[in-house]
Amino acid sequence: MWGYKIITTNQIDYDKNNRAIRNKILALEPSLRICIACGACTATCTAGNLTPFNIRRMNVLLQRGEYDDLKSELGKCMLCGKCTLVCPRGVNLRNLILKTRETLLNDECHVL
Amino acid sequence: MQTKTIAIIGAGPAGMEASASLAKLGHQVVLIEKKASTGGHLNNWHHLFPDRRPAKELLQKLKQEVNHSNIEVMVNTAVHEVKQNDYRYELVLSEKNVINANAVLITTGFELFDAAKKEEYGYGIYNQVITNSDLEQLFQADNLAAQFKKPVKRVAFVHCVGSRDAKVNNHYCSKVCCVTAVKQSIEFKERMPETEVFCFYMDMRMFGPYYEELYREAQEKWGIVFIRGKISEASQTRDGSLQIKAEDTLASKPLRMNTDLLVLMAGMVPAEGNEHISRQFKLAIGDNRFFKSKDNHFDNQLSDTPGVFLAGACLAPMNITDTISQARAAALRIHEYLTN
Amino acid sequence: METKNSTRLWKSYQKEIADDHYYYARSCIRQNFFPASEKVFLKILQEELQKDIYDDPHHTTCTGIAYHSDIIPQETTATVIARHFALMTELGYENLAISCVTSFGLYTELLETWKHFPEEEAKIRELLWKATRREFSIPKNLAHSSDIIFHNREEINNKSKRRLVNAKTGQPLKVVDHIGCHYAKLFPEKGIGGAEFPYVLTGMVESWGGQVIDYPERRHCCGFGFRQYLVMANRGYSVSNSKKKFDSMAPYEPDFIVSNCPGCSMFMDKWQYTIAEMEGTTYGKGGYGIPVLTYEEMAGLVLGYDPWDLGLQMHQVSVEPLLDKMGIDYSKPNKYKTQQPNSFPKKPLKLMV
Ligand SMILES: Cc1cc2nc3c(=O)[nH]c(=O)nc-3n(C[C@H](O)[C@H](O)[C@H](O)COP(=O)(O)OP(=O)(O)OC[C@H]3O[C@@H](n4cnc5c(N)ncnc54)[C@H](O)[C@@H]3O)c2cc1C
Ligand code: SF4
Ligand code: SF4
Ligand code: SF4
Numbered sequence: 001m002w003g004y005k006i007i008t009t010n011q012i013d014y015d016k017n018n019r020a021i022r023n024k025i026l027a028l029e030p031s032l033r034i035c036i037a038c039g040a041c042t043a044t045c046t047a048g049n050l051t052p053f054n055i056r057r058m059n060v061l062l063q064r065g066e067y068d069d070l071k072s073e074l075g076k077c078m079l080c081g082k083c084t085l086v087c088p089r090g091v092n093l094r095n096l097i098l099k100t101r102e103t104l105l106n107d108e109c110h111v112l
Numbered sequence: 113m114q115t116k117t118i119a120i121i122g123a124g125p126a127g128m129e130a131s132a133s134l135a136k137l138g139h140q141v142v143l144i145e146k147k148a149s150t151g152g153h154l155n156n157w158h159h160l161f162p163d164r165r166p167a168k169e170l171l172q173k174l175k176q177e178v179n180h181s182n183i184e185v186m187v188n189t190a191v192h193e194v195k196q197n198d199y200r201y202e203l204v205l206s207e208k209n210v211i212n213a214n215a216v217l218i219t220t221g222f223e224l225f226d227a228a229k230k231e232e233y234g235y236g237i238y239n240q241v242i243t244n245s246d247l248e249q250l251f252q253a254d255n256l257a258a259q260f261k262k263p264v265k266r267v268a269f270v271h272c273v274g275s276r277d278a279k280v281n282n283h284y285c286s287k288v289c290c291v292t293a294v295k296q297s298i299e300f301k302e303r304m305p306e307t308e309v310f311c312f313y314m315d316m317r318m319f320g321p322y323y324e325e326l327y328r329e330a331q332e333k334w335g336i337v338f339i340r341g342k343i344s345e346a347s348q349t350r351d352g353s354l355q356i357k358a359e360d361t362l363a364s365k366p367l368r369m370n371t372d373l374l375v376l377m378a379g380m381v382p383a384e385g386n387e388h389i390s391r392q393f394k395l396a397i398g399d400n401r402f403f404k405s406k407d408n409h410f411d412n413q414l415s416d417t418p419g420v421f422l423a424g425a426c427l428a429p430m431n432i433t434d435t436i437s438q439a440r441a442a443a444l445r446i447h448e449y450l451t452n
Numbered sequence: 453m454e455t456k457n458s459t460r461l462w463k464s465y466q467k468e469i470a471d472d473h474y475y476y477a478r479s480c481i482r483q484n485f486f487p488a489s490e491k492v493f494l495k496i497l498q499e500e501l502q503k504d505i506y507d508d509p510h511h512t513t514c515t516g517i518a519y520h521s522d523i524i525p526q527e528t529t530a531t532v533i534a535r536h537f538a539l540m541t542e543l544g545y546e547n548l549a550i551s552c553v554t555s556f557g558l559y560t561e562l563l564e565t566w567k568h569f570p571e572e573e574a575k576i577r578e579l580l581w582k583a584t585r586r587e588f589s590i591p592k593n594l595a596h597s598s599d600i601i602f603h604n605r606e607e608i609n610n611k612s613k614r615r616l617v618n619a620k621t622g623q624p625l626k627v628v629d630h631i632g633c634h635y636a637k638l639f640p641e642k643g644i645g646g647a648e649f650p651y652v653l654t655g656m657v658e659s660w661g662g663q664v665i666d667y668p669e670r671r672h673c674c675g676f677g678f679r680q681y682l683v684m685a686n687r688g689y690s691v692s693n694s695k696k697k698f699d700s701m702a703p704y705e706p707d708f709i710v711s712n713c714p715g716c717s718m719f720m721d722k723w724q725y726t727i728a729e730m731e732g733t734t735y736g737k738g739g740y741g742i743p744v745l746t747y748e749e750m751a752g753l754v755l756g757y758d759p760w761d762l763g764l765q766m767h768q769v770s771v772e773p774l775l776d777k778m779g780i781d782y783s784k785p786n787k788y789k790t791q792q793p794n795s796f797p798k799k800p801l802k803l804m805v
Contacts, residue, residue: 004684
C-alpha cells in the first residue's frame with residue numbers, strides 16, 4: 001500500500017541483546033576472549049572458502065550477543081580443525097564452535 | 113678540563129636525567145623549569161605502564177639524581193630572550209637573571225590534548241566524561257567507587273582522542289595512549305571488579321616490551337572487551353548515563369550502548385611555549401608541530417642550530433623509557449660537542 | 453545536560469548577525485506546508501521589532517531540492533543564487549535573511565567555495581551576465597532567519613503575552629529542538645552553538661520559559677535526505693530515521709518539537725501519521741502525536757497571536773494538546789474557518805487529531 005517499509009535497524013543494540021548465552025559460551029570456552037581478529041582462521045577455513053561463512057566475524061557477533069545468523073552459519077563448519085591450528089592467540093575454535101552450537105540449540109526454545 | 117655550563121629547559125624526566133648525566137661527566141648544569149616543581153608529567157601519573165610501578169618511585173629517583181652540586185635547579189623560571197655570541201648563549205630569564213651557557217638542551221616535553229575540542233564527546237559538559245589524566249588522579253584515592261556520584265556499572269575508554277585526527281590537525285599517533293588505556297582498564301577492573309570495561313580503538317599499537325602481554329592479560333584475565341571502532345558521539349540518556357555510538361568494524365555493523373563513564377585517551381601535543389623557544393633559538397618545527405631534529409636516525413638529539421640539543425617528548429610523543437634513553441644520548445652528544 | 457557548561461561552549465560559536473535591513477530569501481516549500489511561518493517572520497520583524505526587511509516577489513527557489521537530488525548541475529544552482537545576490541544588490545541591501553536551512557547551507561557553501569576558488573566565482577558571474585545581464589556584490593552578512601529571531605529573543609520576550617510554561621503546573625514546557633543538518637553540520641562555525649550543542653533554538657526556548665531536552669538522538673538527521681524521500685522505493689530510510697528520533701525522545705514526554713528547517717518540520721510532523729498508520733505507534737499522550745512547530749510559530753504563540761492565524765491547522769499532528777497546556781484560549785470552530793464545509797480533512801485511522 002505504501003510502496004516502502006519502516007526498516008529495522010542493523011545497529012547492534014548492545015544493551016538490548018541477550019548476553020546470557022554469550023556468557024554461558026564464554027564460560028565453556030574462555031579462550032574466545034583473547035581473539036585479536038587477525039582473520040587467520042577465516043583465511044584457512046575449509047567452509048569459508050566455499051560459502052560466505054566467516055568464523056572470525058561469527059565470533060565477534062557472538063561476543064556482542066548477535067545470534068541471528070549463528071545457528072545456520074555454524075552448521076557450515078566441517079570441524080576440520082585447521083582454524084585452531086593457525087590461530088596465533090591459541091583460541092580453541094573447534095571447541096568454541098561445538099559449544100556454541102550446543103548452547104544455541106539447547107537454548108533455542110527459550111531464547112531464539 | 114675547563115668546566116662548561118649547559119642550560120637545560122624543562123625539568124621533566126628528560127631534563128632531569130640529562131642534567132644528572134652531564135653532572136656526572138663534570139659539567140655545570142642550570143635546569144630551568146617554568147612550573148613550581150620538577151618532574152614534569154610524572155607528577156600527574158599514578159602508576160606507570162608496563163609494570164605498573166608507582167610513578168612516585170621514579171620521581172624520587174630522578175629528584176635524588178638532580179640533587180647534585182653541579183646542578184642548579186631554577187623553578188618558576190621562564191626563558192624570555194636569547195642572544196648568541198660566538199659559541200655561547202646568553203639566556204635572559206624571568207627576574208632578569210642572565211645565564212651564559214656553552215650549550216643548551218631543550219626538554220620542554222608535551223601537553224595533554226585539550227579534550228573539550230572534540231565536542232562530540234562532551235568533555236567539560238557531561239560529568240560522566242573524563243580524560244586519562246583525570247583518571248590517574250582518581251586512582252590516587254583509596255576507594256575509586258566513592259569518587260563517582262553514581263555507581264559505575266560500565267566504563268568505556270575512547271582511544272585516539274586528539275591523535276590521528278585531521279579534524280584537530282594532529283595526524284600523528286601519540287603512541288602511549290593505547291597502552292595507557294590497557295593499563296587503566298586493568299586498574300579499573302582491579303578496583304571495581306563488577307564494572308564492565310570496554311576499549312574502543314582504531315588500531316592497537318602495543319609497541320613496547322611487555323605491552324602486547326599487558327593487552328592479552330587485559331582480555332584473558334580481566335575480561336576487558338576491545339571493540340575496533342571510533343566512537344562518533346556521546347549523548348546523555350534519561351537515567352544520566354551516556355549513549356555512545358561506534359561501528360563495530362569487525363562485525364561490520366554500527367553499535368550503540370549506554371555507559372556510566374567515558375574515559376577519553378587524550379593524546380600529546382607540543383608544549384605551548386615551544387613556538388617562542390623555536391624563534392629564540394632559530395629551531396625548525398616539524399609538520400607535527402613538535403621540534404624537528406637534524407636527522408631522524410643519526411642525529412636525533414641535534415637541532416639545526418649548533419650547540420642546541422633536543423630530547424624527550426618535545427621531539428615527538430614517547431614513553432619514559434625512550435625519554436630517558438634520549439636524555440642520556442643528548443648528554444653524550446653535548447659532552448662530545450663541548451670537549452671537541 | 454549540564455546547562456551551564458554547554459552554554460560556555462555555544463558562546464565560542466557566536467557569529468555576527470546583522471541588526472537591520474535584510475533582503476528576505478524565502479523557502480520554496482514552506483509556504484505550502486507551514487504557510488503562515490514566513491508571513492509571521494515578516495510581521496515580527498516589521499511590526500514588533502520595527503526592522504526593515506524586503507520580501508521580493510522576483511525571488512525564486514534556490515533549487516536546493518533539485519541540486520541535492522542530483523537533478524540539476526551545481527552551476528545552475530550557483531547561477532540562480534547569484535541572481536538572488538544581484539536582486540539584493542540592485543535594491544541596495546547587503547544583509548541576507550534566509551528562511552530555509554537547505555538554502556542557508558547552499559549559500560554558505562557557495563560563498564566558501566568562491567573564497568577558495570575565485571575562478572568559480574568569475575565563471576558564475578559570467579554565466580549570470582550572459583543569462584540575465586545582472587551583476588552582484590557578495591552579501592555582507594548571511595543569516596538564517598532563526599539566527600535573527602535568536603538575536604532578538606530577549607526583545608521578543610519583553611513583548612511576550614505567553615510563556616512556554618505549563619499553565620496548570622507552572623513547570624517549563626519540555627521541548628525537543630531540531631536544527632537541521634545543513635544548518636551547522638556543513639559549517640559548524642556558521643551555526644549558533646555549532647553542530648554538537650546547537651543553541652539557536654535552545655536559546656529561544658530558554659528565553660521564553662521552556663526547557664530543552666538533550667535526548668540521545670538529538671543530533672540525528674530527520675531522514676528527509678532529498679533523494680531518499682523523493683524516490684518512493686527509498687522512502688523507508690527516510691521514515692526510519694525520523695522513527696529513530698521519536699523512539700529516542702518519547703520517554704522524555706516532550707510537549708512539542710521545534711524545528712529550524714522546512715524539510716525537517718514537515719517530516720517530523722507528517723511521518724508521525726505514517727508511522728501510526730503503518731505500525732500503530734503514536735508518540736504523544738492518548739494516541740496523539742508530538743506537535744511540531746516552526747520557530748516562527750513558536751514565537752507567534754509567545755507573542756500572543758491566534759493559533760489559526762499562525763496556520764497551525766495545517767499541521768498533521770494536532771496542536772490542541774499543546775495549546776491547552778499553555779492555557780491558550782482558542783476557538784475550536786475557527787480551526788477550519790477558511791475551509792469549505794465539505795472539504796474538511798479526513799481523520800486518520802490511528803493518529804488522534
Ligand atoms: C596519560 C599519559 C600517561 C602516561 N603514562 C606513562 C607510563 O605509565 N609510562 C611511561 O613510560 N610513559 C607514560 N607516559 C609518557 C610520559 O609522560 C612521557 O614519556 C614523559 O613525561 C616525557 O618526559 P619529558 O621530560 O620529555 O616531558 P614532560 O614530562 O612533559 O616534562 C616537560 C617539562 O618541561 C617544562 N616546560 C615546558 N615548557 C617549558 C618552558 N618553555 N620553560 C621551562 N620549562 C618548560 C614542563 O613544565 C615540564 O615540567 C604517559 C603519557 C600520558 C599522556
Ligand atoms: S573447523 Fe570449521 S571453522 Fe575451523 S577451519 Fe575447519 S571448517 Fe573452518
Ligand atoms: S585466528 Fe585466532 S586470533 Fe585470529 S581471528 Fe581467528 S580466533 Fe581470532
Ligand atoms: S597510541 Fe593508540 S590511542 Fe594513542 S594515538 Fe596511537 S593508536 Fe591512538
